[in-house]
Amino acid sequence: MTTGKIFTREQRTTIIYGILCIVLLLVVIQLWLLTATMNAFLGGDQAIAFPTLLASAFCLALNLGLLRYVYTIERPQA
Amino acid sequence: MARRDFTKFLILTSFAFTTGQLWILAKSWAAPSKQQLPGVQIASVNQLAVGNSLVFAYPGEHDKCVLTRLDSDTFVAYSQACTHLSCAVIPEPEKGRLYCPCHEGAFDIASGNPIAGPPRRPLPRIKLDFQDGAIFAVGVAQPTA
Numbered sequence: 001m002t003t004g005k006i007f008t009r010e011q012r013t014t015i016i017y018g019i020l021c022i023v024l025l026l027v028v029i030q031l032w033l034l035t036a037t038m039n040a041f042l043g044g045d046q047a048i049a050f051p052t053l054l055a056s057a058f059c060l061a062l063n064l065g066l067l068r069y070v071y072t073i074e075r076p077q078a
Numbered sequence: 079m080a081r082r083d084f085t086k087f088l089i090l091t092s093f094a095f096t097t098g099q100l101w102i103l104a105k106s107w108a109a110p111s112k113q114q115l116p117g118v119q120i121a122s123v124n125q126l127a128v129g130n131s132l133v134f135a136y137p138g139e140h141d142k143c144v145l146t147r148l149d150s151d152t153f154v155a156y157s158q159a160c161t162h163l164s165c166a167v168i169p170e171p172e173k174g175r176l177y178c179p180c181h182e183g184a185f186d187i188a189s190g191n192p193i194a195g196p197p198r199r200p201l202p203r204i205k206l207d208f209q210d211g212a213i214f215a216v217g218v219a220q221p222t223a
Contacts, residue, residue, distance in 0.1 A: 016081050023088045030095035037102050042164045044157075044202065046106035053099040060096045063089045070085050 012073055019066050026059040033059075117207060117216040120145060124211065126153070131169040133158065136204060136215040143204050144169050144176070145213065146187060153213060155204035156190050162197040176201065 007015065037052045120134040131146040134155075142158040146169045156176065158166045165180035175193065176185040183195030190201040205217040 020081065020085060020088075023085060023092075027088050027092050027095070030092055034095050034098050034102075037099060039163065041102050041106060044159070044161055044164075045199065046109070049099070049103040049106045053096070053103050056096045056099045060089075060092050063092045067085055067089050070082060074082060 007073065015073060016070060019070055023063050023066055026063055030056050030059050115215075115217050117214040119212050120155075120215050121213045122211050123153075123208065123213060126213075129171045131171070134215070137218065142166060143215070145204075145206075146171055148188065153206055154187065154190075155206055155215065156185070156201040157204065157218070159201075160197055161192070161199040161201060162195070167201070 033052045033056050037048055040046075040048045115137045118136055120136065121132055126132055126145065126147045128147050128149055131144055133142060133144050135141055136143050143155055144158045144167070145153060145155040147153050148171060156167075160167050160178040160180065160183055162178065162181060162183055165178050167176040167178045167183075167185065169187065170177050171187055174187050176187055176190075178184065178195065178197065181196050183197045184193050185191060185197065185201050186193050190203050192198060192200060203219040204215050205219055207214040207216045
């Protein structure tokens with residue numbers, strides 16, 4: 001992945017902190033999903049397990065994409 | 079901690095949560111089917127007086143259930159795991175309910191439907207059969223609500 005342009009140090013800092021906020025939000029959503037799924041599973045409701053796994057996997061994929069972008073943006077520019 | 083390391087830590091946490099979800103799905107798929115279960119003798123009719131209860135395991139040795147005699151002709155049996163967070167429910171036939179002490183939940187003893195507290199789904203009912211004065215558990219009726 002390429003950023004398409006070279007950012008200044010201040011711009012990169014802003015972008016990185018923005019990404020960190022999004023990643024943190026996605027992790028909190030995943031925690032909520034896991035808690036709700038465990039709650040339903042212990043109560044005998046197993047139908048919710050697959051949809052929540054898909055949602056959690058989607059969040060993980062987003063997080064991995066954002067991590068890749070962080071690596072790209074923090075790479076020393078030539 | 080560097081920003082990149084912190085992001086990696088968060089993504090590792092994200093991976094752990096997804097793995098947890100996968101584990102729950104695997105556990106729910108690995109659970110034995112309750113459609114075709116063998117009949118198991120759990121008590122005799124004379125063993126249980128009116129208003130008394132008996133705890134037994136069905137279908138697995140860890141699946142605790144409770145059998146209660148409501149009157150001379152009526153027996154009911156339910157899974158003992160509360161449908162909220164799986165605490166063991168306590169039969170209280172004199173109050174017409176099965177009581178969950180963890181979160182003040184209660185189920186109607188005649189139907190298994192939730193009547194108080196956080197549970198929203200009925201208790202799974204154990205199907206009973208009577209042969210020659212013996213009581214058999216022959217299946218589990220999954221709640222539909």
